[in-house]
Amino acid sequence: MLQGILPVLPTPFSTTGGIDPDAMDRIVEFALASGVDGVVFPGFASEVDELRADERASLLRRVVERVDGRVPVVAGASAPSAEEAIAHAREALAAGVRFTMIQAPKSVGVDAAAVAAFYGAIAAAVPEIQIVLQNAPAPRGSDLKPDVILAIVKDNPAITYVKEETLPAGPAITAILKDRPAHLKGVIGGGGARYIIDEYRRGACGAMPAVEIADVHVALDRAFRSGDIAKARDLYMRTLPLLVIQANFRMAFTKYVLTRRGILSNRVARAKLPPMDDMDLSEIDAWLKLASPLLTNDAAAFAGAAE
Template sequence: MITGSIVALVTPMHSNGDVDWEALDKLVDMHLDKGTDSIVAVGTTGESATLNCDEHCQVIKRVVDRVAGRMPVIAGTGANSTAEAIELTAEAKRVGADACLLVTPYYNKPTQEGLYQHFKAIAEAVDIDQILYNVPGRTACDMQTETVLRLAEVPNIVGIKEATGDVERGVDLIQRAPEDFAVYSGDDPTAVELMLGGGKGNISVTANVAPAEMSELCRLAMAGETEQARDLNNRLMPLHEKLFVEANPIPVKWAMAEMGLMGLGIRLPLTVLADGCHAQVREAMQKCDII
């Protein structure tokens, strides 16, 4: 089972929107050095919605090759087309990913039965560990607990990224799911509470800019070190909050450019962080000793 601090890695780009492969390599190396436990390549934070299919697969392969077995790599392979998700998942397995992360279909708003059949079809088509991803605030599609529990019975569906921010709901799922089914937080501000309630880790945006701190945060929370975990989380809260002043990954990519980790490249329809938000994000970074 993959556990701990799992970075939802951004996809660095040049100013023209092309993938910056050199910067991608350096980001992977940084996470290996700073104690990150696993990388999600080309999740939604990695701009999966605007990378074409070839780029999507190339980024996954590049991360897998750079990691070279030193940590698990989770490939973002979700789509609102079941056939497309199967194709991406099969390619992720072919290039050596350890698991796949599959977001609920967006925009087409399937029923709960449609969600069950969608994820079951992908799991049956590709023999690789698969992690569900529920983020209704972005997809307009909320996978209910009963549907997740049905899918948890599918042998290679091994977990879920629970990004509603509803800790009570997440803990209820943890208590009702099979013991070998992992519930991960996908919401940085509430991740500590979910892990203290039995969550197996955090798939994190904040870990892009504070990898060592998020690694320690997850270690403390999963060890039940409640006071220390909450104290560290409170110190990181300015980042958790201000990295979402505009749609993710706009603020986090700007913050990483400020840190000298990559350039400002981002792909339309997303744009570089608005000037009026710079001070808020910079202040949060300073409070958390990131810059």
């Protein structure tokens, strides 16, 4: 079962703009050392739209090889058409990955029959996979309503999970879980873990945040599951300012924090992202310093961070 913290891994690039496989190894090892329950690649947070087909395929194989069966790998397979999604799913299967996360393209629309046909074509073409139906908010996603998702899922046993990240996600999670078919194993939260406590209280089986504070998210998950809700809320409260900043700068924030934690040596990105100025960076450093006791992999790394 997919559950717990399953971060979406970023794509590391060299200073010349190419992919950096060695840096990807370090990201995977950092995630595993943080105690994650699975990893996701590629996803939106991986700058997937900026990757060539060969880069995407080679990095997925690299992730799978590095994970070496220690936790599940979920491969992103979203695409503008069912045919392309099928190709991505087959590529994932060839790499040894059976969980594929797929968002229906906006061109399919929001009609339940049309979206169901999209997922049905994928399930028929690649019957060995399990599909995580990704429901992202506009403008990136289609903002499918819970009744539409349930109509899609009920006749497609290949869809075993839903990643629900529309806003607000909480009521949608409640509605989906209330009437889910038996083959739907769970709903996973999105939104960068900015709403993780609400999602967990409503029955979400896990979350897919970015990876830069995976150790804190794992500690939060474990506290919640053990019944220590007060500790989970404390961890959430102490890291939420970072997640709020991350919402603005996305992968640029993730890569900056990973450089500060010694995982990456640069923060090169291909995606068009809002630039971070010196004030932004000093603010991130200040919040990282406050959170440093929680960063169990390198708690001493921020001793000299900005005040």
